[in-house]
Amino acid sequence: MSNPVYLALDMPQLDASKALLQQVKAHIGGVKLGMEFFYAHGAHGVREIAHCGLPIFLDLKLHDIPNTVAGAMQAINSLEPAIVTVHASGGRAMMEDAKAAAGENTKVVGVTMLTSLDERDLERTGVKGSPHDHVLRLAELAEQAGLDGIVCSGHEVAAVHKQWRKGFFVVPGLRPAEGAAGDQKRVVTPRKARDDGASVLVIGRPISRADNPAQAARDIEATL
Ligand SMILES: O=C(O)c1cc(=O)[nH]c(=O)n1[C@@H]1O[C@H](COP(=O)(O)O)[C@@H](O)[C@H]1O
Numbered sequence: 001m002s003n004p005v006y007l008a009l010d011m012p013q014l015d016a017s018k019a020l021l022q023q024v025k026a027h028i029g030g031v032k033l034g035m036e037f038f039y040a041h042g043a044h045g046v047r048e049i050a051h052c053g054l055p056i057f058l059d060l061k062l063h064d065i066p067n068t069v070a071g072a073m074q075a076i077n078s079l080e081p082a083i084v085t086v087h088a089s090g091g092r093a094m095m096e097d098a099k100a101a102a103g104e105n106t107k108v109v110g111v112t113m114l115t116s117l118d119e120r121d122l123e124r125t126g127v128k129g130s131p132h133d134h135v136l137r138l139a140e141l142a143e144q145a146g147l148d149g150i151v152c153s154g155h156e157v158a159a160v161h162k163q164w165r166k167g168f169f170v171v172p173g174l175r176p177a178e179g180a181a182g183d184q185k186r187v188v189t190p191r192k193a194r195d196d197g198a199s200v201l202v203i204g205r206p207i208s209r210a211d212n213p214a215q216a217a218r219d220i221e222a223t224l
Contacts, residue, residue: 003221005028005203006032007207008034010037021049030082032057033059043076055082056082061086067097082107092145095108107168112139113131132156135152139152149169154188172202176189
């Protein structure tokens with residue numbers, strides 16, 4: 001089985017990103033580029049990172065009216081990303097149009113509830129009920145809209161996997177047993193997420209901020 005770990009390259013410096021990637025690339029299965037990197041380096045930066053030969057997950061978390069999101073998707077098609085994110089709360093029509101505009105080899109996944117949020121945060125945004133119910137509801141909407149899968153925390157992935165057997169599930173908010181959670185609130189270990197049905201494990205700081213990133217990536221790989 002291929003390595004499910006996608007390294008989140010969350011840094012604005014292109015050279016430092018490439019250097020980190022060189023150190024760890026033998027121990028990961030893909031690279032995630034998010035808004036921090038993309039706003040700094042755009043399509044050129046994505047192409048530079050793609051030279052490493054690993055699949056690229058373009059985590060742009062698109063969230064706008066359907067026409068605008070479809071246009072954004074078309075604008076990034078030439079980069080041939082393996083995975084792209086949209087916010088599931090953007091609604092069914094937005095997700096349908098995003099999927100229709102994406103390249104045929106790109107998986108479009110809907111971000112459900114950010115792993116940095118808990119039930120109290122959810123309530124403050126006006127959503128009543130548990131994160132579990134909220135994630136399952138948005139997963140159902142994403143499936144109806146024809147998306148390939150969703151992004152959720154390791155707390156929900158087992159239930160979502162049960163509800164959507166063929167879905168593609170991206171799980172961030174991962175920490176090895178001794179790792180500091182930082183701004184993440186719904187956290188599990190990489191192994192637990194994988195055992196519960198995650199297709200992709202997104203891992204950033206536990207590798208990128210480690211004293212020895214290659215060793216950290218190797219240690220995580222060994223737990224899987
Ligand atoms: O879409 C994501 O990748 C994402 C969704 C989510 O709910 N939570 C979340 O942390 N992420 C991303 O996953 C990565 C997690 O980074 P670390 O907490 O450093 O491992 C970051 O790049 C986040 O942007």
